[in-house]
Amino acid sequence: MTEDLENRVKPLGATGLQVALSDPELMPEGGDVQAIASGWRLAVREFANNKVAVLGVGILVFFVLFCFLGPLFYHTNQSLTQPLNANLQPGQTSPINGQTYPLGTDEHGFDELGRIMLGGQTALEVGFFAALISIVIGTLYGAVSGLSGRLIDGVMMRFVDIVYSIPFLFIVLVLATKFSATVLEISLLFGFFSWLVPARLMRGEVLTLRERDFVSAARVMGSGRSRLVYRHLIPNALSVVIVNVTFLVADSILALAYLGFLGFGLQYPTASWGDMLGNADNYISNGQWWLVYPVGFCLVAVVMACNLVGDGLRDALDVRLRRR
Amino acid sequence: MLGYIIRRILVAIVITIGIAAITFELLHLISGSPVHEVLGRGARPAQIAAWNKQHGYDRPFIAQLLTYLGHLVVLNFGYSYKQGQSVAQLFKEYAGRSLYLSGSALVLSLLIAIPLGIAQAVKRNTIGDYAMTTLTFVLYAMPPFFLGIILIDAFALHLHIFPPLVPSSQTSTGAALTHPRDYALPILTLTAVNIASFSRYMRSSALDNLSQDYIRLARAKGLSRRAMLYRHLLRNACLPMITLVGLSIPDLLAGNLLVEVLFNIQGLGLLFFNALQNGDYPILLAYTVLGGILTVLGNLMADIALTVADPRVRI
Secondary structure: OOHHHHHHHHHHHHHHHHHHHHOHHHOOOOOOOOOOOOHHHHHHHHHHHOHHHHHHHHHHHHHHHHHHOHHHHOOOOOOOOOHHHOOOOOOOEOOOOOOEOOOOEOOOOOEHHHHHHHHHHHHHHHHHHHHHHHHHHHHHHHHHHHHOOHHHHHHHHHHHHHHHHOOHHHHHHHHHOOOOOOHHHHHHHHHHOOOHHHHHHHHHHHHHHOOOHHHHHHHHOOOOHHHHHHHHHHHHHHHHHHHHHHHHHHHHHHHHHHHHHHOOOOOOOOOOHHHHOOOHHHHHHOOOHHHOHHHHHHHHHHHHHHHHHHHHHHHHHHHHHHHO | OHHHHHHHHHHHHHHHHHHHHHHHHHHHHHOOOOHHHHHOOOOOHHHHHHHHHHHOOOOOHHHHHHHHHHHHHOOOOOEEOOOOEEHHHHHHHHHHHHHHHHHHHHHHHHHHHHHHHHHHHHOOOOHHHHHHHHHHHHHHOOOHHHHHHHHHHHHHHHOOOOOOOOOOOOOOHHHHHHOHHHHHHHHHHHHHHHHHHHHHHHHHHHHHHHOOHHHHHHHHOOOOHHHHHHHHHHHHHOHHHHHHHHHOHHHHHHHHHHHHHHHOOOOHHHHHHHHHHHOOHHHHHHHHHHHHHHHHHHHHHHHHHHHHHOHHHHO
8 A cells, every 4th residue: 555655665664574573472462473464455355255245246347248249149120221121020930031039029020139239338338438538637636635725625626616516417318419419428418427527536535645754754755746646645545436337327327328318329220228218109009019028128137237337336445445 | 512513613604605615617618608598609709709798797706606696695606597587586496395205215214224123133134024125125225216117107007096297287397296196106205215225324324323222221120121112222222213214305406407307397306307407507507506505504503413313412
C-alpha cells in the first residue's frame, strides 16, 4: 500500500527486523512471526468465496462470449430485410429457404437469436465505455478537488451537486435527440453525466488519505502534486471507485435500454436490446412472445450480474479496507 | 437548527439557479431559437432576423439566460410554439395524472416495503428471506417498461383482470380517480419497481438496528416481541427511508416517463415524450429544469424531515 515509502525506508527497517529475529531473546512471546496476506489478496479470497458474486462473474463472462464470439459460429443475416421471412415462430420453417430459427424472426425477417447477440454487443460496449469515461473524469476531478484549497474545492463540489441534480434520463434523452447515432457518442453522453458519484467518492477518499503519514512523507521527500495524485492518491483511493464501476456499467446498460425503448437510442441498422423492445406491447398483444421474453431476459440477466459483481466487490474490498 | 435549515435552503437556491443555467445552456446549444417552428422552413433570412430581434433571441447568451431565470422566479416556464400554449398551462393540465400515478405508487410501495424489510430482517436467512431478496434483486435490475409488459401479458391478456392500456378517453384527473381499475397495472408496475429498491435498504436498516443494545434492553426489561417491533424497531429503522424517498425523485420521474409511454397515460412523462418527438424544446427545457428543482426539493425536504425526526442529527 505504502510501497513507495517502504522501498525507500526498507534498508534500515529490514536490518532492524532481522536483528530482532536473529536474537532469540527478542522473539515475540506468541511464537513465530507470521506473514499476513496483503489486503488485495484478502479481497480476492473474500470475493472468490462469495458464491453469488462468482455467479455474477460467470453470467457476465457467458454474455461476453455469447455476444462477441457467438456471431462467428452462428451466422445470420442482420442487414437485408426479408419481408417473406418475417414473424416466424421459433422452429417454424421459412417459406423461402426452408430454414428454421431457434428464436424465430422479427417483423423485418431478422433472426432473433442473432439479433440478441448484436444487441448484447452494443449494450456491453456502451456499458463498458460509459463507465470508463465517467471513472476517468470522476477520478481526476475528485482528486483535484480534494487536493485543492477550501474555496476551489467548495466551488468544484457545488458544480458536482448541480449537475447531479439534473435528472440523468431527461437531460440524456434531450441531448440524444441530436447526438445518439453511434456507440461512441452515446457512451460519451452517458459518461459526461455519470461521473459525479465517482468524483464524490474519490474526493472523500483523497480528503482522508491526504492527512496520512505516507502522503506527508511523499510530500516532504519532494514529490510534486501530479506525482502525488498519480502515484499515491489515485492507486490508494481506487478500490472505493472500482466498486462503483460495475454499478455504472449496469446503469448505463439500463439507460441505453430506456433510450432504445423510447426510440432515441442507437440508429436503426445497429441493433440494441431497448430498440428490440420498442414495440413489445404490440408483440405481446399479437402473441409474439419470442420477440419479447428472450431479449428482456438477457437484459435483466446482464444488469443483475453487474449488480451482483458490484455487491461482491464492495463486500470484498470492505475486508481490505478494514485491514488498513 | 433554524440556522442549519436556512443554510440548507440557501444552498438549495444556489443549486437550483445552477441547474437552470446549465440546462438552459445545453438546450441553447441544440436549439438557439424557436424561429423555425414559428415561421416555417421557408422563411427568408431577413424575416428570421427580424423575428429573433423582436423576441430577444439575438441578444447575448448571458442576457437571455438572465431573462429566463427571471421568468422562472415567477413560474413562467416558457411558451410552446408547437402547442400554442404556455408550458405552465400545459403542466397544470397534465400534472394531475402523473401525481396520482407516482403518488399512489410511492405510498403503496412504502406500505409494502417497510413491513417486508422488517419481516425479512426478523426472519433473516430463512427460505422466505432468501426468496424475497432474490425477487427484489431481480426486480431491481428490471426496466420498468419490461415489468409493465410482463404484467400486461399476465393480467390483461391472459387473466383479463385489468385493461392493457389506459383508455385515452380518460382525459381528466377526476376520471382517473373514479376508474382505479384502469390505472391498476401502471401503479402496480411503479410500486414493484419502488419496492425493489426500498425493501433492500429497509432490510439492512432493520438488521443494523436489531443488533443494537437498545433492542436487547427493550426485550430484557420484559417488553413483548410485538411491542419491541412496533414501538422501537419500526420507528428507528424507518429513519433511512426518509432520506431514501427524498433521493428517489429522479428515479420516480424516470419510471413515470417510461410507464406513461407504455400505458399511454396523458401525464407529464407523455408530454415530455411527445415533445422529444416533435423537437418542442421549450417543454423539454422546462420539464428537465422542473425535474432538477424537484430533485433539489426532495433532498432538502429529506434533510429537514430527518432533522425533525431524528434528534441525533441536530447535534
